Amino acid sequence: MTTRRQLANAVRALAMDAVQKANSGHPGMPMGMADIAEVLWNDFHRHNPANPHWFNRDRFLLSNGHGSMLQYALLHLTGYDLPMSELERFRQLHSKTPGHPEAHETVGVETTTGPLGQGIANGVGFALAEKVLAERFNRPGFDVVDHHTWVFCGDGCLMEGISQEAISLAGTWKLGKLTLIYDDNNISIDGEVPGWFTDDTAARFEACGWHVVRDVDGHDAEKVKVALAAAKAETGKPSLVMCKTIIGFGAPHKEGKESSHGAPLGKDEVAAARDMLDWRYAPFEIPAEIYAGWDAKPAGAKREAEWNALFADYAKAHPEQAAELQRRLAAKLPENWAAASQAWVEKLQADGPDVASRKASQMTLDAYGPLLPELIGGSADLAGSNLTIWKGSVSVTEASPNANYIHSGVREFGMTAIGTGLALHGGFIPYDATFLVFSDYARNAVRMSALIPAHSIHVYTHDSIGLGEDGPTHQPVEHLASLRYIPNNRVWRPCDAVESAVSWKVAIERKDGPSCLVFSRQTLKHQQRDAQQLADIARGAYVLSDPADTKFKAILIATGSEVELAMEAARTLAQQGLPVRVVSMPCTETFDAQPLEYREGVLPGWCRARVAVEAGISDFWRKYVGLDGEVIGMTTFGASAPAEQLFEYFGFTVTNVVDAVKRVTG
Numbered sequence: 001m002t003t004r005r006q007l008a009n010a011v012r013a014l015a016m017d018a019v020q021k022a023n024s025g026h027p028g029m030p031m032g033m034a035d036i037a038e039v040l041w042n043d044f045h046r047h048n049p050a051n052p053h054w055f056n057r058d059r060f061l062l063s064n065g066h067g068s069m070l071q072y073a074l075l076h077l078t079g080y081d082l083p084m085s086e087l088e089r090f091r092q093l094h095s096k097t098p099g100h101p102e103a104h105e106t107v108g109v110e111t112t113t114g115p116l117g118q119g120i121a122n123g124v125g126f127a128l129a130e131k132v133l134a135e136r137f138n139r140p141g142f143d144v145v146d147h148h149t150w151v152f153c154g155d156g157c158l159m160e161g162i163s164q165e166a167i168s169l170a171g172t173w174k175l176g177k178l179t180l181i182y183d184d185n186n187i188s189i190d191g192e193v194p195g196w197f198t199d200d201t202a203a204r205f206e207a208c209g210w211h212v213v214r215d216v217d218g219h220d221a222e223k224v225k226v227a228l229a230a231a232k233a234e235t236g237k238p239s240l241v242m243c244k245t246i247i248g249f250g251a252p253h254k255e256g257k258e259s260s261h262g263a264p265l266g267k268d269e270v271a272a273a274r275d276m277l278d279w280r281y282a283p284f285e286i287p288a289e290i291y292a293g294w295d296a297k298p299a300g301a302k303r304e305a306e307w308n309a310l311f312a313d314y315a316k317a318h319p320e321q322a323a324e325l326q327r328r329l330a331a332k333l334p335e336n337w338a339a340a341s342q343a344w345v346e347k348l349q350a351d352g353p354d355v356a357s358r359k360a361s362q363m364t365l366d367a368y369g370p371l372l373p374e375l376i377g378g379s380a381d382l383a384g385s386n387l388t389i390w391k392g393s394v395s396v397t398e399a400s401p402n403a404n405y406i407h408s409g410v411r412e413f414g415m416t417a418i419g420t421g422l423a424l425h426g427g428f429i430p431y432d433a434t435f436l437v438f439s440d441y442a443r444n445a446v447r448m449s450a451l452i453p454a455h456s457i458h459v460y461t462h463d464s465i466g467l468g469e470d471g472p473t474h475q476p477v478e479h480l481a482s483l484r485y486i487p488n489n490r491v492w493r494p495c496d497a498v499e500s501a502v503s504w505k506v507a508i509e510r511k512d513g514p515s516c517l518v519f520s521r522q523t524l525k526h527q528q529r530d531a532q533q534l535a536d537i538a539r540g541a542y543v544l545s546d547p548a549d550t551k552f553k554a555i556l557i558a559t560g561s562e563v564e565l566a567m568e569a570a571r572t573l574a575q576q577g578l579p580v581r582v583v584s585m586p587c588t589e590t591f592d593a594q595p596l597e598y599r600e601g602v603l604p605g606w607c608r609a610r611v612a613v614e615a616g617i618s619d620f621w622r623k624y625v626g627l628d629g630e631v632i633g634m635t636t637f638g639a640s641a642p643a644e645q646l647f648e649y650f651g652f653t654v655t656n657v658v659d660a661v662k663r664v665t666g
Contacts, residue, residue, distance in 0.1 A: 002290060002292075004042075008037070009250070011070060012249070012273070014069065014072075015030035015034075016265055016270050017283040018087050021088060021283070025091060025099065026069070026261060030067045030069045031273075032185050032246055034249070035218060036218050036245070039228060041294075044150070045058050048301060049075075049297050049300055056147050059148075059150070060152075061119045065112075065113030067152075068098070068099065072090070072097045075108040078295065080108045082106065082107060084284055104452060110126070112451055115448065119151060119152075119153065120153055123149050123151035123166075123178060123421060124418050124421060125417070125418040125423075126425045127149040129425035129427060129428055131173070132403050137325050142314040144311050149175075149178045152183065153182055155186070158201060162445075165413060166414045169411065169418065170210070174237060176237055179241060180240050182242045189258060189261055191258045202242060211239040212239070213240070213242065216241060217244060247260055250273045251269050251273045251276070324373070331455070333508070336371065337371055340371050345534065349529060353497050353526060355497055356523050358387045358519040363497065364504045365504075366391050368504060372508070373404070376396075376403075377404075377431030377457070379408065379459075380409065380410055383433075387461070393405035413445055415432045419431070419454075431459055435461060435474060437476040439516075450488040455511050455513070460516060460518045460519070461520070465643065465650060466643045467521055467638075471638065472639060477616060478617045480518065481617045481620035490514070490590055491515075496527050497524075499537055503586060505538070522561060524560070524563075524564065540591030540592070541602055542602060543581060547574065547580070551579070552579050552581040553580065554578070554661045556580055556610075556661070557621070558614060561615065562652065573658055573661055578661065609629070609666075611632065613652070613657060615647070615650070616634060617634055630664055
């Protein structure tokens with residue numbers, strides 16, 4: 001009879017063999033957590049390898065993603081479409097087994113992990129999604145939303161500050177279907193952790209409202225099983241299961257040492273580990289009885305069939321709710337979305353309000369929110385400044401079927417990574433908000449949302465020196481360029497209420513990555529447009545103004561609050577006999593993705609006399625103005641003064657723009 005230890009040893013063997021063949025990787029964690037993983041995946045984790053996207057599956061996340069071979073081994077052994085040939089290509093170009101788990105590369109991987117601690121925050125987002133959906137859709141006798149989130153983490157994850165942000169919120173939200181399993185092996189890259197990690201981890205989690213199962217022998221399968229059962233039985237709090245393990249378990253000369261963490265064991269040590277583990281098989285060889293002990297396909301098919309039958313009965317009893325849940329899980333927008341959202345854009349264009357774009361954002365939330373029950377989000381303790389609360393907002397701390405608002409407190413990093421979890425779970429379009437300058441705190445989570453990619457919306461207000469008196473600590477300068485340089489990230493900086501509404505519309509409709517919506521503190525003037533200009537906003541840049549009866553001699557390019565400055569300068573130049581074109585470019589990435597013909601129509605190559613104007617770092621705009629053009633932007637930090645004084649002091653004046661145009665036109 002196959003023992004639990006033999007099943008776990010299959011994971012250990014695959015991990016050390018794959019790392020050895022790649023001559024790169026992290027064998028220590030998979031070998032240390034193999035016994036825990038065997039119990040979890042065989043006794044608790046509800047999933048269906050034949051349908052990795054079955055909605056009511058449990059979610060498994062590997063926050064300590066450097067141990068990726070643990071997850072790949074589990075997916076392969078339990079029956080996912082991850083053949084042995086891919087494990088043999090671990091860490092190789094275009095393989096399905098990259099160095100860290102990537103959701104877009106490997107079937108069965110729920111989120112991309114690697115930067116430590118973010119998997120914990122993603123897991124909080126997954127668990128919050130399950131809770132809010134259950135409150136919205138479950139009915140007596142029909143728990144159609146009922147699944148657990150399991151997260152593996154290590155010492156490094158708990159050292160990262162994001163872990164504290166995430167666990168604090170998880171405790172506040174009482175996420176009883178979240179279990180964090182801690183690989184307490186006392187080792188990080190620099191060696192034994194007591195020199196830099198002496199926290200009372202159990203007390204820390206208990207202080208945050210978690211149920212803690214202490215002192216579990218991570219190599220005793222029965223004790224792990226009891227601990228996981230206790231965690232799952234606690235439904236009023238999230239649970240932490242603290243498992244003492246030995247890193248590199250089974251490698252006789254390297255177990256318990258940092259040398260097993262991030263490098264191949266070496267041929268001799270792999271051979272010695274095979275002897276110590278009594279694993280008598282060649283590299284990448286798994287006997288039939290081991291595969292049989294791991295095979296999760298029959299149980300997974302049975303679970304999914306039972307759920308399908310339950311959902312069929314639910315659909316008969318509650319057809320409207322069933323249809324709505326199916327729509328949201330399919331990431332389809334409501335049938336009336338396109339017409340209603342466009343009507344709002346057209347209304348704003350007709351009404352012509354002069355408002356700060358942050359206020360225009362809130363107005364748009366009031367218009368779009370009732371159309372989108374899947375919209376969920378909030379602010380990092382800046383709701384009154386970011387203006388993220390709309391008329392239909394209901395806090396997730398309330399036991400309400402309409403819960404849709406998240407108060408994250410001052411936790412920009414955790415907030416953003418939790419939003420990624422919400423997006424990846426399905427059924428939601430999440431947004432998060434803070435001041436643009438504090439996007440720095442969240443930057444790696446923004447980057448991960450673009451890499452995954454996740455359908456997240458990052459809202460940033462107080463977008464420039466226009467913030468005013470709070471001074472340079474709160475005035476973003478380099479942030480627009482920095483966010484624009486993240487691949488697959490779309491940054492929108494609208495110039496008025498109309499562009500603000502369009503940016504929200506485009507971000508909601510985009511499914512292949514995140515969007516950053518960047519809004520002003522100060523009032524922005526409404527711009528006149530015809531129907532074609534209105535349609536072209538969504539293309540990222542468009543001609544806002546051209547001379548009426550003559551050919552333009554220069555092009556002014558601007559975003560946000562500087563568009564009105566460009567328009568004023570254009571009017572002054574026209575009076576002086578120098579006609580110019582004004583281009584509003586709210587999203588450079590979207591414009592760059594347009595066909596060449598459209599881009600040439602907006603910025604024709606024959607006109608090299610160009611001036612870009614934006615209250616952000618200047619150098620970003622060189623690619624649009626070329627060597628012959630000029631940029632009016634920021635080259636230093638800001639200062640503390642009223643906004644209008646700052647704009648004048650730093651050169652954002654009509655006179656300065658006019659003079660720049662005259663210089664580039666010779």
